[in-house]
């Protein structure tokens with residue numbers, strides 16, 4: 001059974017010829033208990049898609065089903081979902097307990113049941129000592145946990161998260177990511193999580209849905225998306241620093257990019273115009289031969305070093321173990337790449353060959 005089905009989902013803002021289409025026929029099936037992350041750059045339509053699942057935006061075309069029931073015309077309150085927002089949306093005049101209990105109270109859940117559910121959620125989220133405080137007396141991370149607690153007590157079929165970590169500092173964001181993972185392992189509730197942060201997407205997702213310009217570029221596990229990106233967009237978006245992408249021509253066993261002639265370590269999928277991809281972490285330094293990289297800048301990041309340079313005219317980034325003796329600006333180093341690590345894309349359609 002699919003917990004959430006998106007079938008040819010379309011969104012237009014406005015009507016008639018002036019309408020602005022922002023979602024162009026999205027299809028996806030999310031299994032019961034799955035944690036799926038929608039990731040993509042600002043403006044790609046991920047919040048719009050999530051808000052359509054929540055019922056906060058009208059669906060202009062296609063169908064959305066939750067637990068096999070089409071919900072296009074179902075009110076948000078009747079969709080059996082709970083949403084956690086970026087700004088937490090807590091009531092400032094209510095205590096933590098009251099914030100968590102509010103949604104249950106208006107549903108006329110008996111008081112002892114409310115008490116039991118809030119106590120359980122507070123225990124899971126370690127909010128017990130703060131139940132009497134007001135939101136202003138909490139840290140950002142604690143407020144975020146209250147927002148999650150409010151969603152948990154509802155016992156919904158689906159959790160929807162709209163960039164819930166983006167107001168936290170880097171350290172707290174990493175901690176909260178781990179808490180969300182634990183929560184999912186414990187409760188097993190189907191979750192749809194929106195973020196523009198690819199690290200957040202990679203670490204949280206069982207499957208990720210990579211969006212660009214209102215379309216899905218790829219759906220897959222983090223491993224699939226990292227190891228076999230379906231398009232140059234995905235190749236450049238997932239992974240940090242991004243994959244090196246070089247446009248050129250395959251001529252026999254040589255890749256010609258501008259004035260650089262790079263010997264290929266294995267067979268290319270085709271002759272002629274292509275885009276060659278190689279991740280910064282997948283090139284090694286050799287003694288001679290290989291690809292000559294002219295070093296321009298070297299950055300020390302602690303565990304690793306980033307080397308920025310040029311292969312002919314093409315920019316190239318190399319990631320090295322921080323303990324290795326680094327090359328210096330002005331040096332030419334010799335890159336070795338394993339044939340299995342090369343990615344090939346069609347130069348026109350930008351899809352994987």
Ligand SMILES: Nc1ncnc2c1ncn2[C@@H]1O[C@H](COP(=O)(O)OP(=O)(O)OP(=O)(O)O)[C@@H](O)[C@H]1O
Pocket residue numbers: 013020022040041042043044045046047048049196
């Ligand atoms: N109410 C609206 N009226 C008209 N256009 C809108 C409206 N809301 C969003 N859009 C447009 O729809 C597109 C998708 O917006 P959306 O907020 O879904 O993107 P996003 O991927 O979530 O971006 P971000 O990460 O910046 O929040 C954008 O081009 C945006 O300008």
